[in-house]
Structures are given as C-alpha cells and as structure tokens.
Amino acid sequence: xxxxxxxxxxxxxxxxxxxxxxxxxxxxxxxxxxxxxxxxxxxxxxxxxxxxxxxxxxxxxxxxxxxxxxxxxxxxxxxxxxxxxxxxxxxxxxxxxxxxxxxxxxxxxxxxxxxx
Numbered sequence: 001x002x003x004x005x006x007x008x009x010x011x012x013x014x015x016x017x018x019x020x021x022x023x024x025x026x027x028x029x030x031x032x033x034x035x036x037x038x039x040x041x042x043x044x045x046x047x048x049x050x051x052x053x054x055x056x057x058x059x060x061x062x063x064x065x066x067x068x069x070x071x072x073x074x075x076x077x078x079x080x081x082x083x084x085x086x087x088x089x090x091x092x093x094x095x096x097x098x099x100x101x102x103x104x105x106x107x108x109x110x111x112x113x114x115x116x
Contacts, residue, residue, distance in 0.1 A: 023088055 001007035045059045 019085060023085065026088075 001010055042063055045063070046056055048056065048059075
C-alpha cells in the first residue's frame with residue numbers, strides 16, 4: 001500500500017474476511033455438534049428398551065414432526081459478511097433471551113412450590 005488510505009482499506013478488508021472466516025468456522029462447528037447430538041438423542045429415544053413399543057412409536061412420530069418443521073424453515077440467504085454477522089448476533093441474542101426466560105420461569109415455579 002502506497003498511502004494510508006490504501007493501507008487502511010486493506011486492513012478493513014482483512015478484518016472483514018477474518019470475521020467471515022471465524023463465523024464460518026463457528027457455524028460449521030455448531031452444525032456438526034448439533035448433528036451429532038441429534039443423532040445420539042434419536043438413537044437413545046427410538047431404541048430405549050425401558051419403554052414399550054407404543055411409546056417408541058410416539059417418539060418416532062414426534063421426531064418426524066420435528067423434522068418436518070425444520071425442513072419447512074426458510075433458508076437464510078447469505079449476501080455478505082454484514083448479513084452473516086447480523087444473523088449470528090440475532091441468533092445469539094435470541095438464545096440469551098430464551099435462557100433468561102427459562103431461568104425466570106424456573107425461579108417462579110420454585111417460588112410457587114416453596115422450594116425456593
């Protein structure tokens with residue numbers, strides 16, 4: 001780079017590319033983890049010999065419905081780094097809100113039952 005502006009533009013591009021790469025690695029790791037977890041869970045739920053065949057069949061039907069819901073979900077169109085970053089931030093924020101909600105509900109139930 002011959003000028004400070006060129007150097008700054010190169011640095012900004014490298015930073016954006018780095019963020020994109022890190023987010024892609026995180027996403028791939030998350031997908032692999034979710035896939036393995038879902039597979040292991042399905043195996044345990046569907047082949048659980050401590051319950052009768054009817055219960056396992058109901059579980060299988062539930063998993064099938066869950067699969068239909070996921071399959072019907074729209075795909076996210078990735079138009080650029082900003083979109084990927086925004087999507088990741090929104091997902092992380094939604095997960096945090098869900099965690100807070102569950103903790104609040106658990107505390108509320110504990111107070112009502114007198115175990116808190």
